[in-house]
Amino acid sequence: MNAASCRLSWVESANGHPDFPLQNLPLGIFSHGxxxxxxxxxIGDWVLDxxxxxxxxxxxxxxxxxxEAAAGESLNAYFALGADAHQALRTALMQLLDEASPQRSRxxxxxxxxxQCRMHLPARVGDYTDFxxxxHHALNVGRLFRxxxxxxxxxxxxxxAYHGRASTLCVSGTEVRRPCGQLPNGEGQAPLFGPSRRLDFELEAGVWIGPGNATGQPIALADAGRHIAGLCLLNDWSARDIQAWEYQPLGPFLSKSFTTSLSPWVVSPQALEPFRRPQPSRPEGDPPLLAYLDDPADQRTGALDIELEVLLHTERMRRDGLAAxxxxxxxxxYMYWTLAQMVAHHTVNGCSLRPGDLFGTGTLSGPQVGQHGSLLEMTQGGKVPLVLGNGEQRLFLEHGDEVILRARCRAxxxxxxxxxxxxxxxxxxLP
Known part of the structure; x- marks a missing residue:
């Protein structure tokens, strides 16, 4: 390890912490008491106020x-400052929390x-776009229908991408109420109305937008990274039966807008820098990138190596004292597009982004069994049950099921x- 990677903190729980060592230092919004x-x-098991x-x-x-911008009720003002200010705060925090810091007693x-802290959404989200x-998710789902x-x-x-609903974004730990809506009822039949029977999760990363752009002024791909303030985890809960009936011709609506869950900490691009990777090569025969989506630097370093995990904790598991x-x-x-390409494409028509806007990456599945980021894929559209270790089976989510997303960066x-x-x-x- 280089010297920076080896640095330890005087906060003992940070050293070796699986999420929050000195090298991370994510920001969030909290309340206490x-x-x-x-x-x-x-930082470790603590929150620095x-x-x-x-x-x-x-x-x-x-x-x-x-x-000062990050200390308020939301991180919008902090996001707006941009990468230089973000790096300055990160550097100062690393010095203050380093094991050699003379400020430990203060x-x-x-x-x-x-x-003991209650976490809140990191920012006021004006607009939410889900990519x-x-x-592999697109292929798996496409094969079910085509x-x-x-x-x-x-x-x-x-x-x-499609435009999602910002008003129902919620922080991790918020209960998810099973939505009601119109449900398909067989070929040629009128739909039924009632609670979704095919409730699902979607494993995604969330992307927080930093400095925005003026309307009519696209963000060039080479500059797009400086408009990203950080990443989080995102669960785009989906009612598959409502979705199947409503999505043609304009796409998801009530099947997605009822709840989207976010992890509370914003992991900065600076903390993720050691985990940048080349964008995976496009398969032979794929079309070349259009010029506004093609940048050699982005292809060399635009991907991130973040391991993503989904755990399920059923009501019966909790009752029996079993772990998720x-x-x-x-x-x-497994992303086909980089984060920078998403920013560039979103703005190429002149659309303005604002600090605190949020992107979802879309469901991030791998090509193999055990790598699928939704039950729709795991159960082949509700045909083959997922068998859990305690003998329970799931086609889709049931009352009391808790879905837990985690992520790790290793190198x-x-x-x-x-x-x-x-x-x-x-x-x-819902009643």
Missing amino acids: DDRRRGGVA LQAVLAAGLFAGLAGQAA LEPLLLPMS YAGI PDNPLLPNYKYLPV QRVALSNTL PGVVSIGFGECRGRVVDS
């Missing part, structure tokens, strides 16, 4: 400006136990970092 929301930093650090006078210059009282960049031609003609030319069971293990390397010679968890438990249908 009251409803006062403010910005904090995850940024408002308290500011009050102690421990930031200066650009780092101080960034800390900072220790400003740490709060993470277990479809996981090519076995001979699973991908539609546009898939390999542009990052497919892993049902999928995937990776962001030789580099301290591993994680994202924390994105949890959601299914409860009874």
